[in-house]
Amino acid sequence: MTSYRTQRLSLRFFLLMLVLLLVQVVLGVVLSLQHADPTLLSGTMNFNVTRSQHVNLGVLWILSGFIGTILFVGPLLSKRELAAPWLIKFLFVALVAVTVWNAIAIFFAQKGIAGWWLGQPWIQEGLEYLEAGRAADIIILIGFAILAYVVLRTFPKRSEWNEIHWGLAIGVTALTVMWVFGMFFIGRIDLQEYFRWFVVHYWVEGVWEVIHISLIGILLVLMFKADVKAVGYAVFWGVTLVWLSGLLGNAHHYFWVGTPEFWQFWGSLFSALEPVPLILCFWHMYLDAHHDRKPIENKPAFYFLLGSAVLEMVGAGILGFTMTFALTNVWSHGTWVTPSHAHLSMFGTFGMLGLGAAYFIVPKLRKATDFDQRFGRLAFWLVFLGMLGIGFAFAIGGTIQVFTYRTLGLDWFGGDLYPAMGTYKVLLVLFGIVFLAGVALLVFDLMTLGHRVQAPAPQAADHTPPTSGWARPLRGFEAGTWLLGMWVFGFIITFGLLSYNLPRVQGGDPTIPYLAAAVGYPGLLLTTLLFVWRFLASLEARERASSVTMQRRTALAGD
Amino acid sequence: MAADVDRVEYGRRRTALLVLALMIMVFIVLSAFSFVGSRDQITPDTVTYAGAFGAVDGKRVFQAYNCMGCHTIVGNGAYLGPDLTNTFESAGPAWIAAFLPSAGTWPTEAALRVQLQSQNQTAETGITDLAAYYEAYPGAKERIERRGGLPTFMPNLGFRAGEVNEVIAFLKYTSLMDTEGWPPTPKVDGLEFPQAAKAINVVATDGSTTAGATADPAVGLTLADQYGCFACHAKTEARLVGPGWGGLFGSDQPLEGGGSATTDEAFLAESITHPDAAVAAGYPAGVMPAYAGILTEDEVNAIVAYIRSLEKP
Numbered sequence: 108m109t110s111y112r113t114q115r116l117s118l119r120f121f122l123l124m125l126v127l128l129l130v131q132v133v134l135g136v137v138l139s140l141q142h143a144d145p146t147l148l149s150g151t152m153n154f155n156v157t158r159s160q161h162v163n164l165g166v167l168w169i170l171s172g173f174i175g176t177i178l179f180v181g182p183l184l185s186k187r188e189l190a191a192p193w194l195i196k197f198l199f200v201a202l203v204a205v206t207v208w209n210a211i212a213i214f215f216a217q218k219g220i221a222g223w224w225l226g227q228p229w230i231q232e233g234l235e236y237l238e239a240g241r242a243a244d245i246i247i248l249i250g251f252a253i254l255a256y257v258v259l260r261t262f263p264k265r266s267e268w269n270e271i272h273w274g275l276a277i278g279v280t281a282l283t284v285m286w287v288f289g290m291f292f293i294g295r296i297d298l299q300e301y302f303r304w305f306v307v308h309y310w311v312e313g314v315w316e317v318i319h320i321s322l323i324g325i326l327l328v329l330m331f332k333a334d335v336k337a338v339g340y341a342v343f344w345g346v347t348l349v350w351l352s353g354l355l356g357n358a359h360h361y362f363w364v365g366t367p368e369f370w371q372f373w374g375s376l377f378s379a380l381e382p383v384p385l386i387l388c389f390w391h392m393y394l395d396a397h398h399d400r401k402p403i404e405n406k407p408a409f410y411f412l413l414g415s416a417v418l419e420m421v422g423a424g425i426l427g428f429t430m431t432f433a434l435t436n437v438w439s440h441g442t443w444v445t446p447s448h449a450h451l452s453m454f455g456t457f458g459m460l461g462l463g464a465a466y467f468i469v470p471k472l473r474k475a476t477d478f479d480q481r482f483g484r485l486a487f488w489l490v491f492l493g494m495l496g497i498g499f500a501f502a503i504g505g506t507i508q509v510f511t512y513r514t515l516g517l518d519w520f521g522g523d524l525y526p527a528m529g530t531y532k533v534l535l536v537l538f539g540i541v542f543l544a545g546v547a548l549l550v551f552d553l554m555t556l557g558h559r560v561q562a563p564a565p566q567a568a569d570h571t572p573p574t575s576g577w578a579r580p581l582r583g584f585e586a587g588t589w590l591l592g593m594w595v596f597g598f599i600i601t602f603g604l605l606s607y608n609l610p611r612v613q614g615g616d617p618t619i620p621y622l623a624a625a626v627g628y629p630g631l632l633l634t635t636l637l638f639v640w641r642f643l644a645s646l647e648a649r650e651r652a653s654s655v656t657m658q659r660r661t662a663l664a665g666d
Numbered sequence: 667m668a669a670d671v672d673r674v675e676y677g678r679r680r681t682a683l684l685v686l687a688l689m690i691m692v693f694i695v696l697s698a699f700s701f702v703g704s705r706d707q708i709t710p711d712t713v714t715y716a717g718a719f720g721a722v723d724g725k726r727v728f729q730a731y732n733c734m735g736c737h738t739i740v741g742n743g744a745y746l747g748p749d750l751t752n753t754f755e756s757a758g759p760a761w762i763a764a765f766l767p768s769a770g771t772w773p774t775e776a777a778l779r780v781q782l783q784s785q786n787q788t789a790e791t792g793i794t795d796l797a798a799y800y801e802a803y804p805g806a807k808e809r810i811e812r813r814g815g816l817p818t819f820m821p822n823l824g825f826r827a828g829e830v831n832e833v834i835a836f837l838k839y840t841s842l843m844d845t846e847g848w849p850p851t852p853k854v855d856g857l858e859f860p861q862a863a864k865a866i867n868v869v870a871t872d873g874s875t876t877a878g879a880t881a882d883p884a885v886g887l888t889l890a891d892q893y894g895c896f897a898c899h900a901k902t903e904a905r906l907v908g909p910g911w912g913g914l915f916g917s918d919q920p921l922e923g924g925g926s927a928t929t930d931e932a933f934l935a936e937s938i939t940h941p942d943a944a945v946a947a948g949y950p951a952g953v954m955p956a957y958a959g960i961l962t963e964d965e966v967n968a969i970v971a972y973i974r975s976l977e978k979p
Contacts, residue, residue: 155734
């Protein structure tokens with residue numbers, strides 16, 4: 108599978124991804140501490156600087172993971188070496204340079220220096236997610252163009268393309284095109300927000316999603332020898348449904364930014380459909396993992412891919428659904444309720460894909476395919492648990508914030524809101540530290556994998572495969588029941604957000620929304636946790652089962 | 667058989683792509699209608715503060731300091747501080763000017779009264795009287811009464827001349843925008859609920875308690891706190907918006923436009939009451955409000971005595 112020399116170029120992008128990830132998560136913990144104590148580092152690294160670094164590094168390491176994966180699968184899809192490897196080496200240097208430059212430039216916000224020249228902010232521009240100044244924007248645009256060029260030049264003739272080729276080709280091209288919409292200073296807030304969401308929404312819900320679906324598709328083909336035609340079918344319909352719902356679904360960002368009321372109709376309707384392709388992707392994951400009963404060779408890689416598909420459905424699909432209607436969004440908008448969705452979907456969908464791909468690819472490139480998988484599995488559980496906890500802290504803290512800030516109209520953050528949300532601000536720090544521990548472990552593991560002395564892989568326990576209990580084989584009906592359970596809790600959360608419209612709640616009684624949140628969020632997140640545990644337990648049992656069968660066969664052969 | 671399946675699938679895919687093309691058309695039409703002039707949505711090029719400061723310039727300042735990294739505007743941004751969309755309509759220009767550049771405490775009534783004298787403020791609102799201002803901007807009254815003199819978490823940003831006024835112009839623009847009813851208007855008075863922090867305003871707001879005490883540095887410190895002097899002046903030698911007070915007394919101060927002056931009692935008193943009479947080199951004129959008519963002579967002397975107490979040993 109690593110028969111092409113230029114595939115090795117992907118390794119450096121994965122290492123960069125790991126370094127940026129670690130820094131980003133450390134900054135995330137600093138942010139949560141600053142939320143708990145806003146005087147922390149005030150004047151040295153103000154909250155807005157920490158946050159911009161956290162957000163930008165999040166985008167950059169996810170992109171590094173995408174690039175690494177694309178460079179690995181590109182030659183496999185094309186059956187030839189990557190075109191212009193020197194351009195890829197240049198891309199790497201440019202990516203490192205622009206990352207460092209941007210990290211420095213963000214600090215200029217503390218002095219109010221944007222670097223205005225020709226009407227554009229060249230150093231930093233202080234817009235959420237688009238904090239990079241124009242100088243960095245241009246370098247990034249060139250980088251995307253290089254990536255698109257290399258991918259398109261490497262791919263075979265168009266007549267030989269399957270759906271995965273199409274997905275990746277459209278993905279890398281649109282990545283470049285969409286970026287341009289964030290490169291202009293606009294005086295009007297409504298128009299600026301309109302185009303800012305072109306970049307942010309169409310990137311994550313259009314372009315990244317297409318790349319995500321295509322990469323999940325090719326990785327499933329590689330890991331499970333899944334049928335290319337069946338995967339291609341899923342990729343086409345996945346991508347098409349993402350666009351059918353997401354194109355007008357972008358309207359959910361145009362409810363309150365000064366754009367007309369009619370967007371509330373279109374946004375509520377179409378973005379409510381956005382979970383459909385995510386459920387499809389999730390279901391395909393289940394089918395592919397179960398289409399043969401063979402044990403999974405590379406568990407950490409599969410753990411993270413499963414985490415990606417599940418958190419995509421829970422974080423992007425269900426939590427996104429709860430706040431996508433104008434009548435619920437009017438309350439959740441601009442509060443801590445939204446980062447619960449953002450963290451689960453961003454890290455879950457795209458971050459876990461990059462990490463899964465790294466666990467799949469790095470051992471192959473380092474020729475260490477029989478690596479000790481225990482670190483990777485433990486790291487998965489730590490980051491998965493940590494991220495569910497972060498989502499919980501944001502969601503419940505946000506529920507209190509909506510009531511205190513919007514319903515009671517108390518707007519003194521230091522006096523009224525911080526005390527009300529205090530418990531959840533502390534919880535955020537605690538779960539952040541769990542998450543950080545998992546990230547530190549997986550960064551260490553992936554960095555040194557193949558270089559450190561390998562502990563012998565543990566022997567599988569010798570017992571008969573379970574036919575009942577927690578590790579029994581997972582069937583479609585049961586998986587469907589879990590899925591339904593998650594959605595039931597999702598509807599409870601949605602109802603909770605809707606209930607802020609009730610006269611009773613607006614009169615100052617928070618019982619209904621608080622109760623719905625107290626049942627809905629923990630219910631959803633615990634169901635998710637238990638489901639992944641159950642799914643993986645049934646897969647682990649396969650390995651034991653097959654190793655027991657092997658031993659029996661050997662014993663029989665001995666007779 | 668397989669060919670049949672393929673043909674059916676091909677037809678389905680073509681239909682899906684046609685529907686997608688239709689959606690793109692719908693999106694383009696809706697987008698075009700969003701920004702036509704007949705919508706009467708306010709645009710920033712038509713909004714100024716006091717007829718002199720433009721909202722577009724204010725937006726540039728807003729972006730340069732990355733305000734969105736802590737606050738939200740039309741609900742987008744970060745969640746450390748409050749949404750700023752309607753701050754202008756709620757608290758008004760004088761309160762915003764008294765608060766920015768935030769340096770540790772919320773503005774007191776004394777600090778607000780200083781800003782009521784500012785020419786820009788009067789040109790904008792036509793209000794010089796505190797009661798009238800409170801009536802026009804009830805949010806200012808609530809903020810002064812509940813938070814005045816208490817610590818704020820917003821870091822000191824050391825705005826340059828004009829930047830505060832430009833931000834005010836920008837916030838005026840966002841207040842005037844039609845955001846389709848967002849944020850929702852509360853139906854109850856939140857202050858009656860236990861979630862509201864107790865009003866523990868530690869600083870007297872009328873300033874009369876200090877009358878008669880002359881040249882007492884301790885009184886000067888209290889006054890400087892009340893009037894928000896430390897928003898712009900550090901107690902050390904550090905430069906914030908204006909020069910730091912540490913070691914300022916008795917130094918030789920070069921003046922803008924040549925020459926120099928010794929910072930004795932008379933010079934400092936004049937700098938407080940008529941700051942533009944002699945401006946220190948390197949500082950723009952017109953930033954500091956004139957305190958003549960706001961502070962009594964005794965109060966000025968007390969503040970000068972406090973500055974003197976910070977003299978280098």
